[in-house]
Amino acid sequence: MEENEMKDKDQSSQSAANAREEYLKRMRERMGDEIDWEGDPEARYNAFRKYDDEQQATLGKYQESNQKLSELFSKNPRFAAMMSDMLKGTDASVAFVKYFGKEALEASGDEEKLKLITEANQEYLNQVAESEKLRKTQEENLQKSEEDISSFQQEKELNDEDYGKFIDSVYHVIEDGLEGRLTKEFLQIFWQGLNYETDIQSALKTGEIEGKNQKIELENRTQKGDNVPNLSSSNLSKKSEKKSLPLNKKKDFFDDFPID
Known part of the structure; x- marks a missing residue:
């Protein structure tokens, strides 16, 4: 087990040495003979730090310049397009006229x-x-x-796919309105949305009126005797009264025949 541990330590040390040698090789390629590579290691690493500071400062200036250029292109896309054409080899005058018109050149005086x-x-x-x-x-x-x-x-x-389709439809309707495309479909969507509550109340009121009308019609038909049985509680009670007998009276054969 101790032998394995020793091997692991040797491999780790070798890996660290290789990484250090690789780093020094890269720095030698970048810095050349600016420093004494065989001299004091402390002085060498101070030179590395100074070099890194200079590189970071240069990088910061590039990033600042790129930011300003990006803002300029954002404010004037035509200028960005013109610069793109020029980078591709288009003559500067031709690119300028293409995006700003020859009038701009003629107005110079x-x-x-x-x-x-x-x-x-x-x-x-x-x-x-x-x-x-x-x-x-x-x-x-x-x-x-x-x-x-x-x-x-x-x-x-809604799952994500169906909801995505729904949102796409919403944005499609919004874009139609912003661009002035007031189609029948567009108007119908907003009509239904704005009048939904009114339509519901109207439908409920219509159903209530129809129900009342049907009840009145049924009552009228019953009163006219159109073979519709009158099932009111008063009629049922009268029939039951005719057939009911006192509890102390014995029923005989003639009780089933009506007496006028």
Whole structure:
């Protein structure tokens, strides 16, 4: 058992040595002869730390630049598309005219045109800002609606697939309304939703009236003697009175014949 433990320790030490050698090899490739590789190990590792700090600082600047560029592209998608074309080899002038029009180039010496272009661009930026504001509002409202959405699915006992189809239909109806497509299907959905309670009350009232009418009709037919037996309690009691006998009277043969 001790022999196995010794083997495990040797393997672990060898693995650590290999990892250290691999790390030093990579750093030598990156830093070259900037440091003394055979000198004081402490000085070598201080050089490593300084190198890492410089790399992190450079990386931070790249990330900051990318963030600014991303924000610029987000505010002006046409500029992003133009830059994409230029990176693919399209001539800068051609790409500019493709996305901004030749009028922008021709206005370079015309102060009035430049003013109009600036105003139009500002209007566009305002629209982008408003769109971004709307997007954030939608995200916030969806987060607030998650509880209602989940409880609605549970109440209706819908699986994820069926519920997904239902939500797709909801968004389809919403998009139709926002885009001005007021189809009969769209109007019917909202008509049924807005008038549901009224329709229910109307149906209940109609059923109540029909029930009363049927009762009145049955009573009228009974009074006219149209072969419908009168089953009222008063008639039943009268018949039972004719057939009942006093408890102390003995029934004989003639009791079954009516006496006028």
